Amino acid sequence: MGKATGFMEIKRKEITKRKPLERIKDWQEYAGTFSDEAASQQGARCMDCSIPFCHIGMEIEGATSGCPIYNLIPEWNDLVYKGRWREALDRLMKTNNFPEFTGRVCPAPCEGSCTVAIHDPAVTIKNIEQKIIDKGFEEGWIEPRIPAGCTGKKVAIIGSGPAGLAAADQMNQAGHEVTIYERADRAGGLLTYGIPNMKLDKGIVERRIQLLRQEGIHFVFHTEVGKDVSAEDIKASFDSVILCTGAQKHRDLPLEGRDSKGVRFAMDYLTRSTETLLDDEAEIEEELNAAGKDVIVIGGGDTGADCIATAMRQGAKSIVQFGKHPQLPVKRADHNQWPAFPQVFSLEYAHKEAEEKFGEDIREYSIQTQKFVTDEQGKLKALHTVQMAKKQDENGVSFFEEIPGTEKVWPAQLVLIAIGFEGGEEPVLDAFGVKTMQKRALAAYGEFKTTAENVFAAGDARRGQSLIVWAINEGREVACQVDAYLMGSTSLPSVANM
The missing domain is CATH 1.10.1060.10 (Alpha-helical ferredoxin)
Structure with missing residues (x-):
């Protein structure tokens, strides 16, 4: 030390x-x-x-x-x-x-x-x-690492998020020819379009993409598998396929008034906001512009915080964030001991910004949305809520119960739903004929193999919504498995041989 x-x-x-x-x-x-x-x-x-x-x-x-x-x-x-x-x-x-x-x-x-x-x-x-x-x-220490040799094997990776990029990097260094298919116009997945620029400058993402290009990785943009190119053609052209499509099927709120103009998914909002930042000719649609509006973010996680920060920069009139759970304690609770992740109260960058702007913490806890209300044109004008109490039954199982008399009406012209994702999107999964498990995660455990021949999976597509570090872990591990599948053995670093 x-x-x-x-x-x-x-x-x-x-x-x-x-x-x-x-x-x-x-x-x-x-x-x-x-x-x-x-x-x-x-x-x-x-x-x-x-x-x-x-x-x-x-x-x-x-x-x-x-x-x-x-x-x-x-x-x-x-x-x-x-x-x-x-x-x-x-x-x-x-x-x-x-x-x-x-x-x-x-x-x-x-x-x-x-x-x-x-x-x-x-x-x-x-x-x-x-x-x-x-x-x-x-210091100029980061330079392209050109693979020493070529195996003659070709690998297709579907999706260019952190799992796909990590898998591509590892496979390329092993000497395989790697092609990444991405339906968007840029690589990075949620690194590019899900995380706002104030947290991760897109120039930093692009710098890494260019480095990977120089090292020999091919990128194909504006290409959706099952629509612009068939899964059969990809399987016929490559020795192996890795699905790194993420878990992008949104978890929804099927409530009265859900189809109101102004009730949108958080990721759609963040994606469109970043598109307008990166493309001078792109314009954000009025429904997704927070300028001058009362904005409510439903969901207390990082995505919700990113929505707050984005709405602040667009000039929102007011912002409130709803969370289903009670406010976390300032210090670790007795049941949340080290080395578990500390479940404690904190102010994220977006909350600090909102507190400075509006003079108070904008978060509401133990609250549940009941319905959305529109005007004569179908535009959102308000939503109804009720406070919830967290209780336990005789078996110690937690549940939420409405508190009578706590109903409230909130003015709102833009509501962003940020309550997570349920799993992968069906079209690309159906195109490859792979089976899914709970929460639509791909059935690809053990050796990362899916139920389709020569098709592997990694990242959120395999394990469900998770962290960027798990995505990189998955990309590295699937690369080991595919390399061994193609070559009979692998020298790539793995958890098993670290």
């Missing part, structure tokens, strides 16, 4: 963030990065535990704990502390294909499992990770 007493002497420091009322005026990234000195000091706080829980990468109490891609966190923390940046970058790239993405948008389950976090604030693992990769690009 670096500094033996670092965790006792040095306090946790956050990266610098632009002032909320200033950053809502533009779409640039709201957070900066560490200086070399600050990163070195923060790296010194790492205890280099004999059993580091920060990279256990497992599910505890239904939430991810530790790093699912098993980053060598204590090692590169120590190297950063000692100023050995190039070595720190090499360690980081051993396990993570895209640290510039995870260092910005991952919720950092590694920090929740940091041993220092038992009694003190965790080591700033995520920010150190971002600093390492940013410095790598600044």
Whole structure:
């Protein structure tokens, strides 16, 4: 380890963030990065535990704990502390294909499992990770890695999100010819169109895509499998296919007035907003423009927060976010002990911005939408809610019950539904004839094989809605399985041989 007493002497420091009322005026990234000195000091706080829980990468109490891609966190923390940046970058790239993405948008389950976090604030693992990769690009250390040889095998990957990109990167380095099919006009999946620019600048995504191109990966855009090209043609043209189509079937609210003009899915809203930012000729439709409107976001997760931040920048008149569950405690509850992910109250970047703008926390807890109300033209004008009480039955099973007399009517001209996803979209799955399981996740466990010959699956399409680090994990693991399937064995790094 670096500094033996670092965790006792040095306090946790956050990266610098632009002032909320200033950053809502533009779409640039709201957070900066560490200086070399600050990163070195923060790296010194790492205890280099004999059993580091920060990279256990497992599910505890239904939430991810530790790093699912098993980053060598204590090692590169120590190297950063000692100023050995190039070595720190090499360690980081051993396990993570895209640290510039995870260092910005991952919720950092590694920090929740940091041993220092038992009694003190965790080591700033995520920010150190971002600093390492940013410095790598600044110093010119990140260069195209041209594969040493070619196997003659061709692999098609459907979907260019983090799972697809990670699988492509690994397969390409193994010497296979890789082609990625993407129905959108740009690569990245939700990295490009689901995460707003203020969290992840699209220039950073494009920089990585260009690097992958230089390394030999082919991209085919504006191509939807089953519509623009048949699954049969792809299977006939490639030795293997990997489905990385995500879990993009929205979870809906089938309530009275759901078809009102102004009630939309959050991801449609975020996608269209980013399209208008990237394309000067694109215009956002009036229904999805929050300017001057009372906006309500239904759903308390990261997607909902991104909707808040986007609506702020569009000039919303007011914003409220509804959450089904009660407000989380300030400190860990007795049932939520380390190393499980800390289920505690926090203010995300979007909530801080809204609080500064409107003078209060805009979140409403334990609330349920009952119906949507329209005007004579079918345009949304209000929604009705009721407060809920969370209770337990005699078997300890939790349920929600309406509280009489708590009904309320909210003015609203734009409602964004952000309550998650149910699984993959049927058309592409049907095109390949693959079977699905619970929540429409693909039946592709064990060796990542689907029920269709030569067709594999990874990412949210296989495991259901999850985190970017799980997507990268899945992309790396499916690459091992496909490589072994094509070649009889594999030398690609895997969880099994790390």
